């Protein structure tokens with residue numbers, strides 16, 4: 551199997567990641583933050599170490615402002631539901647994944663005003679486009695750091711500055727960039743990340759960074775191991791947004807994933823291999839590269855072949871894992887003019903080789919011929 555579906559989840563993981571999960575389950579499996587005994591303390595230390603490693607990676611001063619969630623979707627829902635109330639205006643970009651579109655539409659149904667910021671021809675969201683849409687009523691602006699369909703990267707620092715100058719809050723979706731692109735969160739309000747993609751952690755891990763001074767309405771209510779005498783959720787972070795036991799075994803694996811990322815030049819190999827793949831495929835008749843592959847994603851429009859069929863043939867005839875269709879992002883495909891047929895997406899990882907790229911380009915050429 552040649553695995554080129556790393557934008558869905560990275561595979562394989564570095565061996566130390568599953569090892570750490572197993573080690574945790576055998577040797578440290580107390581409930582973190584829920585008891586004073588040794589196993590609980592050891593588990594708590596591992597969870598905290600992971601917060602610290604992530605804080606270092608994202609230039610966040612206080613690791614406790616990182617809230618663990620089960621994936622990027624839960625983090626995005628936490629932020630959107632926590633900020634946007636009835637009558638508030640929320641802006642999302644036209645390149646967002648359904649994990650932003652659906653909670654935003656749910657807020658609209660509950661009385662918020664939803665507006666969509668258009669993308670340019672490469673699927674990029676410019677600060678100018680945000681400026682045209684933002685008003686004094688805007689409460690939250692949500693933009694993806696990089697598209698999961700085209701890999702196009704947005705200048706989130708410039709968008710952050712623009713949004714702040716209008717007095718609104720920002721939420722960036724770093725599901726496709728955390729671990730692959732440098733993220734300096736010092737000036738951001740909130741950003742969401744997945745643990746199982748570019749951070750090479752296990753499923754069931756992700757997180758939300760919330761800047762000091764912002765307090766969200768929790769998405770989930772329950773035990774936190776702190777302020778147990780109160781019937782209200784604590785104000786302190788991360789407890790306020792972390793009701794219930796965290797996925798500590800998964801977080802033990804994520805800790806190793808983050809250390810792995812830090813040992814490499816983060817994302818360089820993934821970006822380089824994606825660029826090479828895009829170059830090779832760009833030379834094939836009937837294949838058009840969409841957007842500008844700023845991360846590990848190569849989005850391809852096919853002429854004359856259905857892209858879901860192409861993905862299926864790549865799998866069954868050539869042993870190549872890819873993804874065809876709409877990639878949970880109908881807004882993005884509408885922006886790129888591919889809502890009808892979708893695209894074929896190939897995405898590289900830390901273990902993708904030159905031989906994998908050559909084989910994938912050759913297989914696609916065969917199929918299109």
Ligand SMILES: Cc1ncc(COP(=O)(O)O)c(C=O)c1O
Nearest residue numbers: 621622623647649698723725744
């Ligand atoms: C841009 C983007 N946002 C959010 C998500 C959701 O991530 P998760 O499956 O970890 O919830 C994805 C997943 O592919 C994504 O690509």
